[in-house]
Amino acid sequence: MMRRIAALALLLGACTNQGFNPILVEAVNQVNPWDEPDEAAAAKGQPVTRAAIDRADVATIRARLLSDKSPTYLFAASDNGGYVTYASSLRQTLTLRGSQITATRGLGWDLLSATSSQPDPLTRAIPPGSWPEGVTRRYEFPANSPEGRIETFTCSFEFVGPQEVVILDQRHQGVEVSETCSGPAGSFENLHLADARTGLVWRSLQWVGERQGLIDLEIVLPYTGRKG
Amino acid sequence: MSQKRLRAGAAVLTMASATALAVGQTAPAQEARPRPSLNLYGTTGLIDMPSAQAQPDGQISISYSQFGETSRRNFNFQILPRLSGTLRYSTIKNWGQNDDNGVYDPTYDLYDRSFDLQLQILDEDYDGWVPSLALGFRDFLGTGVYSSEYLVASKTVAEDFTLTAGIGWGRLSGVNGFKNPFCELSSGFCDRENDFGEGGKVAFGTFFHGEESALFGGVEWRTPIENVTLKAEYSSDAYSREQKSPASTFERKSPFNFGAEYRWREGVTAGLYYMYGDTVGFNVSLSGNPNRPLAPQDLGTGPLPVNARAMDAPQGTDWATNPAARDALAEALAEVLKAEGMRLEQFKAEPGVVDVVITNLRFNEEPQAIGRTARVLSAGMPASVQTFRITMMEDDLVTTTIAIDRSDFESQVDRFGATLESWQTAVLEGALPSLGREAWVRDAYPSLDWNLVPAPYLVLLTPEDPIKLGVNIDLGFRLNLAPGLSATANISQPFINVPDDPGPSETNLPPVRSDQGRYYSGYDPKLTQLTADYLFKLNRDVYARATVGLIERMFGGVSGEILWKPVNQSWGLGAELNYVMQRDFDDPFGFGYYDYDVVMGLGSLYWETGFYGLETQLSAGRYLAGDWGGTVNVTRRFANGWAVGAYFTLTDVTSEDFGEGSFDKGVTLEIPFRWTVPFETKTNNSIGLTSVSRDGGANLMVSNRLYPIVRDYDRYHLKQSWGTFWQ
Numbered sequence: 001m002m003r004r005i006a007a008l009a010l011l012l013g014a015c016t017n018q019g020f021n022p023i024l025v026e027a028v029n030q031v032n033p034w035d036e037p038d039e040a041a042a043a044k045g046q047p048v049t050r051a052a053i054d055r056a057d058v059a060t061i062r063a064r065l066l067s068d069k070s071p072t073y074l075f076a077a078s079d080n081g082g083y084v085t086y087a088s089s090l091r092q093t094l095t096l097r098g099s100q101i102t103a104t105r106g107l108g109w110d111l112l113s114a115t116s117s118q119p120d121p122l123t124r125a126i127p128p129g130s131w132p133e134g135v136t137r138r139y140e141f142p143a144n145s146p147e148g149r150i151e152t153f154t155c156s157f158e159f160v161g162p163q164e165v166v167i168l169d170q171r172h173q174g175v176e177v178s179e180t181c182s183g184p185a186g187s188f189e190n191l192h193l194a195d196a197r198t199g200l201v202w203r204s205l206q207w208v209g210e211r212q213g214l215i216d217l218e219i220v221l222p223y224t225g226r227k228g
Numbered sequence: 229m230s231q232k233r234l235r236a237g238a239a240v241l242t243m244a245s246a247t248a249l250a251v252g253q254t255a256p257a258q259e260a261r262p263r264p265s266l267n268l269y270g271t272t273g274l275i276d277m278p279s280a281q282a283q284p285d286g287q288i289s290i291s292y293s294q295f296g297e298t299s300r301r302n303f304n305f306q307i308l309p310r311l312s313g314t315l316r317y318s319t320i321k322n323w324g325q326n327d328d329n330g331v332y333d334p335t336y337d338l339y340d341r342s343f344d345l346q347l348q349i350l351d352e353d354y355d356g357w358v359p360s361l362a363l364g365f366r367d368f369l370g371t372g373v374y375s376s377e378y379l380v381a382s383k384t385v386a387e388d389f390t391l392t393a394g395i396g397w398g399r400l401s402g403v404n405g406f407k408n409p410f411c412e413l414s415s416g417f418c419d420r421e422n423d424f425g426e427g428g429k430v431a432f433g434t435f436f437h438g439e440e441s442a443l444f445g446g447v448e449w450r451t452p453i454e455n456v457t458l459k460a461e462y463s464s465d466a467y468s469r470e471q472k473s474p475a476s477t478f479e480r481k482s483p484f485n486f487g488a489e490y491r492w493r494e495g496v497t498a499g500l501y502y503m504y505g506d507t508v509g510f511n512v513s514l515s516g517n518p519n520r521p522l523a524p525q526d527l528g529t530g531p532l533p534v535n536a537r538a539m540d541a542p543q544g545t546d547w548a549t550n551p552a553a554r555d556a557l558a559e560a561l562a563e564v565l566k567a568e569g570m571r572l573e574q575f576k577a578e579p580g581v582v583d584v585v586i587t588n589l590r591f592n593e594e595p596q597a598i599g600r601t602a603r604v605l606s607a608g609m610p611a612s613v614q615t616f617r618i619t620m621m622e623d624d625l626v627t628t629t630i631a632i633d634r635s636d637f638e639s640q641v642d643r644f645g646a647t648l649e650s651w652q653t654a655v656l657e658g659a660l661p662s663l664g665r666e667a668w669v670r671d672a673y674p675s676l677d678w679n680l681v682p683a684p685y686l687v688l689l690t691p692e693d694p695i696k697l698g699v700n701i702d703l704g705f706r707l708n709l710a711p712g713l714s715a716t717a718n719i720s721q722p723f724i725n726v727p728d729d730p731g732p733s734e735t736n737l738p739p740v741r742s743d744q745g746r747y748y749s750g751y752d753p754k755l756t757q758l759t760a761d762y763l764f765k766l767n768r769d770v771y772a773r774a775t776v777g778l779i780e781r782m783f784g785g786v787s788g789e790i791l792w793k794p795v796n797q798s799w800g801l802g803a804e805l806n807y808v809m810q811r812d813f814d815d816p817f818g819f820g821y822y823d824y825d826v827v828m829g830l831g832s833l834y835w836e837t838g839f840y841g842l843e844t845q846l847s848a849g850r851y852l853a854g855d856w857g858g859t860v861n862v863t864r865r866f867a868n869g870w871a872v873g874a875y876f877t878l879t880d881v882t883s884e885d886f887g888e889g890s891f892d893k894g895v896t897l898e899i900p901f902r903w904t905v906p907f908e909t910k911t912n913n914s915i916g917l918t919s920v921s922r923d924g925g926a927n928l929m930v931s932n933r934l935y936p937i938v939r940d941y942d943r944y945h946l947k948q949s950w951g952t953f954w955q
Contacts, residue, residue: 083643091530146647
């Protein structure tokens with residue numbers, strides 16, 4: 001039945017000398033639970049291991065929208081002045097400055113860019129005892145003009161207590177920090193787990209927009225700079 | 229340490245818990261106010277009465293309401309933040325009227341079109357005492373069945389209650405009326421004429437006229453039950469005319485109406501009402517906003533990550549002067565761009581500059597295609613290339629060239645505020661007609677494109693049938709012979725709900741459009757287009773088109789057009805001249821039945837006002853029936869491709885010769901498919917809500933007019949959607 005529906009959708013979507021409308025083909029494939037190549041299914045089932053990550057020696061993060069069941073691995077693909085873009089196999093991308101998410105693409109509702117006042121322990125690791133009381137965060141979202149829609153929030157940090165986190169078999173002793181932000185557009189709360197010694201934020205729940213909500217970010221293998 | 233913090237801490241560890249959702253979501257600083265509800269006229273209001281509230285800017289709603297013997301189909305658009313318009317098609321059964329022989333028919337059903345405008349005078353101060361205040365004009369263009377004006381105020385009290393009170397004239401003065409206050413100014417205000425003949429004219433002479441005015445009002449309560457609203461109103465509409473026919477079953481017994489509405493989800497509302505002490509009514513409305521897409525804005529593949537060039541990157545330029553190396557680079561570039569959704573048409577390399585001509589096949593907004601192309605060039609071009617010149621092609625026409633400095637691009641990518649900086653540093657100019665002989669050109673000629681598409685069509689607001697839905701199967705061929713030169717053949721096979729031949733129309737003019745129904749009738753395949761077309765540029769700012777053949781379903785001949793539209797200018801001029809003959813409706817190649825030919829054409833001024841996306845087109849000249857006149861077209865165009873427009877044409881054809889509606893006018897709506905689906909597509913759906921097809925002010929339908937082709941590539945339109953450049 002599903003095949004018939006898919007075929008009908010393709011038919012209704014028109015055919016051309018270029019074949020069926022490729023966009024509709026993609027859309028139908030998205031909803032069609034059949035016809036998945038065995039190799040692809042097998043590949044999906046292969047677990048990513050710490051050993052494999054270490055062997056590849058490519059900076060890696062894991063990210064998950066709260067609506068998703070499992071996280072996606074993204075690998076460092078570019079570095080522009082400290083803004084490191086990580087890409088998934090489907091080329092969804094997250095751009096990070098340190099551990100701060102400054103842009104998202106392909107996840108639903110794009111965060112165009114973001115910045116923060118300095119010092120910001122998310123963009124540059126600061127030992128927990130030296131964190132500032134707060135920071136100012138600015139986010140740029142798409143708008144019908146080149147300016148974008150800028151939203152500004154004043155954020156304050158609050159230490160919750162020591163906490164341990166395990167990211168892909170690697171254990172980190174850390175400190176849990178809550179970050180409360182408010183501004184003219186509303187308010188939200190981020191949560192971070194910072195390394196107890198260096199202050200590197202290994203894991204955090206970060207807000208990336210009113211419509212996109214929160215992203216659960218884990219640093220699997222930190223970025224340490226461009227090679228060569 | 230608070231309990232909340234403990235939960236938050238647990239959320240960090242589990243990250244998937246519902247608690248995380250609870251603590252992390254944005255809490256809007258100010259509680260978002262619910263969108264005002266619609267009444268049974270499709271305008272913002274109570275049940276049958278209007279209110280002074282306004283829909284969000286750009287909001288578009290369609291609704292269907294019915295009670296007693298009245299049913300209404302409404303299209304409402306918040307044209308500007310303070311101005312809304314409503315187009316309506318109503319059916320009133322058992323209206324009663326003389327038939328063609330002058331004999332009174334009590335069972336005559338009235339089909340009536342009407343148009344309203346509402347102007348917001350004051351916005352409500354939710355923290356103070358100032359109510360919202362609006363002035364409305366109902367049915368001021370139609371035949372006057374609902375002709376009325378009102379001044380209405382609304383105030384929200386206790387958060388969930390909205391009180392409304394107003395004063396009405398015309399039809400809204402029918403219950404417990406009092407002397408029209410304007411009669412004190414002039415006795416002329418006491419007379420109100422409600423016979424507007426063929427309709428379609430603005431009834432200035434009736435505004436606020438009539439012996440009496442009356443008060444109306446009501447209350448709306450957004451109950452604690454989620455999504456349920458209760459309404460009660462006192463209506464000043466007596467519905468006298470509806471009860472006049474002996475066959476009418478509607479009896480207005482009370483001025484009070486009561487109702488409940490349920491908002492099933494954002495944009496979908498249904499209501500049930502007890503109307504005028506006599507009958508039950510209902511209303512169903514669908515509403516959307518161009519600025520709030522139904523689908524997530526971006527679930528596709530992200531842009532290519534790019535790195536800045538290394539300081540010590542080789543700066544050699546030999547490749548640019550080596551044809552083999554240049555062609556190899558072009559071929560590779562074409563492959564990568566194809567995967568990104570662009571087609572490389574031409575490529576030219578010089579030591580410091582590369583020129584690419586691309587056709588955007590995927591992205592709804594052009595700057596996104598420009599940005600993605602720039603990323604591919606940044607990733608793939610030798611380090612010695614300092615400038616990317618990207619020329620956009622549409623329908624075989626080169627339009628605008630965007631020059632991007634590579635160093636600027638590299639210093640902007642991924643940074644905060646890059647969108648604005650990239651716009652400020654991009655240089656726009658009209659594209660040259662050609663890149664020259666040394667350019668690499670896609671090997672595409674001759675080639676044949678074809679498509680087979682089901683073509684559902686919707687005919688709305690005809691006098692006989694409010695909604696007519698049918699399906700054709702359209703087969704199209706396009707033979708590309710050379711850049712800009714092509715031959716097109718389109719065949720339409722009627723498939724579902726095919727109409728019979730309605731016979732010749734009654735008209736005092738050549739039946740250039742009133743016989744349109746004949747051309748859609750019967751199951752024989754229709755040759756809707758068979759043309760040779762040549763589109764080209766004369767210089768950076770001037771475009772031209774020549775078309776010969778069977779240009780449209782009803783006419784064939786020769787058509788020529790020229791357009792002057794500099795990229796950095798908000799206005800342009802166009803001229804079109806046609807010699808056409810009317811085709812036979814039953815013979816694809818015949819011209820003998822009507823034996824009608826005409827030389828016609830229009831000169832046009834196009835102007836992008838820069839005000840809320842409003843664009844105007846003013847045209848003047850000779851129309852298909854040989855009549856002389858002009859057309860005014862105003863369209864609000866949104867950055868994402870939504871467009872809502874209205875037009876009217878006045879010619880030297882008298883309103884009597886024109887027939888119902890008095891003159892040609894209509895509303896157009898374009899909805900980008902991208903707005904409804906979470907993936908990129910350039911497909912658009914267009915709906916025309918035109919008046920009845922009449923012969924006065926009729927224009928030739930040419931499929932590839934120049935301005936719609938080049939419009940999206942000028943400075944104004946690119947600026948509106950430049951936010952997608954880095955997406």
